[in-house]
Amino acid sequence: MPVNIIVLFKQIIDIDLLKADPSTGSPLVQNLPLRLETLSKNAIEEAVRIKEKKGGKVYGLCFGTEKASSALKEAYAMGVDEGLIITGYERNDPTRTAKVLAEKIKTIPHDIVMMGNQSAESYTGLLAGKIAKILGEPLLSNAIKVDVEEGKARVVMATESENLTAEAATPLVISVTQEINEPRLPPVMQILQAGKKPINMEATSISGSSEVQVISNLAPKSERKKLVFEDPEKGIPEVSKAIREAIK
Amino acid sequence: MVFSDVDDLGIQINSFLSGTMETDSVTSGKDPYRVAKYCAGNIYALKGRQFPESIAASILELQKKNDYDYIFIGSTAIGRDVAALLSEDLGFEVASEITGFRTEGGRIITRRFFYGGKTVLEESSTAKILTVMPGISEPKSSAKEGTVTEIESPASRITLIGAEDKTSGAVDLEKAGIIVSIGRGIGKQENIEKVNPLVEAVRGELAGSRPICLDYHWLSEDRQVGLSGKKVRPRVYIALGISGQIQHIAGMRGSKTVVAINKDKAAPIFEEADYGIVGDLFQIVPKLVEAIKSGQ
Ligand SMILES: Cc1cc2nc3c(=O)[nH]c(=O)nc-3n(C[C@H](O)[C@H](O)[C@H](O)COP(=O)(O)OP(=O)(O)OC[C@H]3O[C@@H](n4cnc5c(N)ncnc54)[C@H](O)[C@@H]3O)c2cc1C
Numbered sequence: 001m002p003v004n005i006i007v008l009f010k011q012i013i014d015i016d017l018l019k020a021d022p023s024t025g026s027p028l029v030q031n032l033p034l035r036l037e038t039l040s041k042n043a044i045e046e047a048v049r050i051k052e053k054k055g056g057k058v059y060g061l062c063f064g065t066e067k068a069s070s071a072l073k074e075a076y077a078m079g080v081d082e083g084l085i086i087t088g089y090e091r092n093d094p095t096r097t098a099k100v101l102a103e104k105i106k107t108i109p110h111d112i113v114m115m116g117n118q119s120a121e122s123y124t125g126l127l128a129g130k131i132a133k134i135l136g137e138p139l140l141s142n143a144i145k146v147d148v149e150e151g152k153a154r155v156v157m158a159t160e161s162e163n164l165t166a167e168a169a170t171p172l173v174i175s176v177t178q179e180i181n182e183p184r185l186p187p188v189m190q191i192l193q194a195g196k197k198p199i200n201m202e203a204t205s206i207s208g209s210s211e212v213q214v215i216s217n218l219a220p221k222s223e224r225k226k227l228v229f230e231d232p233e234k235g236i237p238e239v240s241k242a243i244r245e246a247i248k
Numbered sequence: 249m250v251f252s253d254v255d256d257l258g259i260q261i262n263s264f265l266s267g268t269m270e271t272d273s274v275t276s277g278k279d280p281y282r283v284a285k286y287c288a289g290n291i292y293a294l295k296g297r298q299f300p301e302s303i304a305a306s307i308l309e310l311q312k313k314n315d316y317d318y319i320f321i322g323s324t325a326i327g328r329d330v331a332a333l334l335s336e337d338l339g340f341e342v343a344s345e346i347t348g349f350r351t352e353g354g355r356i357i358t359r360r361f362f363y364g365g366k367t368v369l370e371e372s373s374t375a376k377i378l379t380v381m382p383g384i385s386e387p388k389s390s391a392k393e394g395t396v397t398e399i400e401s402p403a404s405r406i407t408l409i410g411a412e413d414k415t416s417g418a419v420d421l422e423k424a425g426i427i428v429s430i431g432r433g434i435g436k437q438e439n440i441e442k443v444n445p446l447v448e449a450v451r452g453e454l455a456g457s458r459p460i461c462l463d464y465h466w467l468s469e470d471r472q473v474g475l476s477g478k479k480v481r482p483r484v485y486i487a488l489g490i491s492g493q494i495q496h497i498a499g500m501r502g503s504k505t506v507v508a509i510n511k512d513k514a515a516p517i518f519e520e521a522d523y524g525i526v527g528d529l530f531q532i533v534p535k536l537v538e539a540i541k542s543g544q
Pocket residue numbers: 038119120430431432433434456457458459460472473474475476477478488489490491492493494495496499509510511512515527528529530
């Protein structure tokens with residue numbers, strides 16, 4: 001029984017390279033390289049693994065900008081069969097993003113919609129629930145394991161205190177955690193082939209309505225003493241003293 | 249209204265709001281009667297183990313009946329899904345992962361981390377649903393105890409097959425006064441016993457970075473510190489062999505004094521430390537234990 005999966009992915013700036021202006025604390029986001037978002041890779045990996053086991057097709061869908069073509073190529077290289085970039089992304093606005101993606105998903109027949117449970121830069125974690133609600137499909141979230149059987153999926157869902165095994169009928173929405181798998185590094189041949197696949201783009205006509213105003217977005221100031229000893233013989237007595245004072 | 253599936257977080261949110269707002273609570277946690285000690289209003293206890301869909305349906309009923317001004321939801325795996333489902337049901341915007349807020353002329357000003365914890369984002373919005381990060385407040389018991397009412401769970405499209413408890417039960421890092429935290433620099437699981445003398449000497453709790461807790465399972469998951477783990481605020485946080493990636497820092501920034509031991513002089517943890525020693529943790533830790541014990 002082949003399984004058709006729509007996998008949602010996102011492109012972000014490389015936050016590991018992000019630095020703040022030392023005098024103002026403003027993040028310097030210009031000219032930073034873009035990359036495929038961390039949890040998106042886990043979602044793609046899981047979707048491709050299911051396809052490899054069960055057959056079917058993986059359709060990659062990204063709400064982003066024209067620049068997301070590199071992310072789509074990487075998704076192709078990992079094993080995504082067909083893909084689309086919806087352009088018109090402006091900023092972190094989960095309500096709009098959910099609407100844009102869900103409207104498109106409605107037009108594509110699928111058994112599973114798969115995505116990361118949170119994204120590495122915003123960590124908002126609302127998209128899966130919002131999309132499930134708009135589609136009217138059950139939500140199996142925060143999966144650390146997914147098994148697909150005829151007409152249903154079973155996941156192990158990680159909450160703060162428990163691992164819950166749960167089942168629901170397809171079509172459904174699954175969000176995955178970072179622990180679910182180790183995303184593959186595609187071999188060169190696959191990367192070359194991916195480069196030949198079409199980069200489909202389509203602009204959205206859905207606009208945002210949320211009127212959030214950003215007051216500030218600055219790196220928090222570190223008020224630490226930063227007394228770093230390169231000679232342990234000098235450092236140990238200082239550290240010991242500080243610790244002893246604190247545990248008194 | 250306050251909802252959390254983790255009792256401690258529901259208690260923290262109620263304590264944070266006490267004096268500024270009157271609250272009812274919805275809980276799917278372990279002990280609604282404990283929550284009642286911190287929330288003077290109605291405590292609606294959802295029966296059985298529930299998934300986000302059925303929890304959101306129960307909250308929706310209560311919202312329609314009581315027309316709460318704000319819905320505060322503990323930011324947990326389940327909580328974030330509940331917030332998302334409710335926001336679409338009610339047409340309310342969500343301010344997510346907040347670490348603090350104030351109201352100002354009908355708007356709400358919220359603070360949260362952004363860019364994986366590298367910045368603090370302050371926003372003004374008309375959000376009526378807020379997901380709240382752990383550690384927002386110390387628990388403060390309420391003068392009057394709340395009234396607990398049990399609520400039956402609505403029918404669900406999701407079937408529960410099994411549940412496995414993964415808490416070790418013994419640790420409460422958020423309350424720990426001293427934390428010794430280990431990272432990948434520990435090398436292998438057997439090496440953990442080499443830092444135990446330090447944990448004992450400072451009468452601390454052992455914690456770890458995400459790879460140690462989640463990827464290798466050398467420590468239980470409830471000992472993970474960071475953006476996706478516990479937010480701790482001990483008097484002393486001792487980081488051993490932890491590089492200090494921003495996602496880790498986001499969990500220990502509230503510590504009073506930070507000590508770091510790392511063999512890499514350029515490790516970012518030293519930017520977030522009060523005291524740092526550059527060197528091999530296996531050489532330094534025994535000497536440090538000796539110094540602490542002998543009062544040097
Ligand atoms: C969405 C997301 C959420 C995340 N959430 C968290 C989180 O909640 N918590 C968390 O911790 N991480 C989190 N991470 C992961 C984080 O980015 C880092 O990968 C992780 O914190 C690194 O762990 P580490 O410092 O133990 O390992 P490493 O980065 O590998 O650092 C090991 C350090 O040990 C030092 N070392 C090695 N040997 C020795 C020795 N003998 N003596 C002294 N020093 C030594 C090295 O110099 C190095 O600095 C998250 C990542 C993402 C993308």
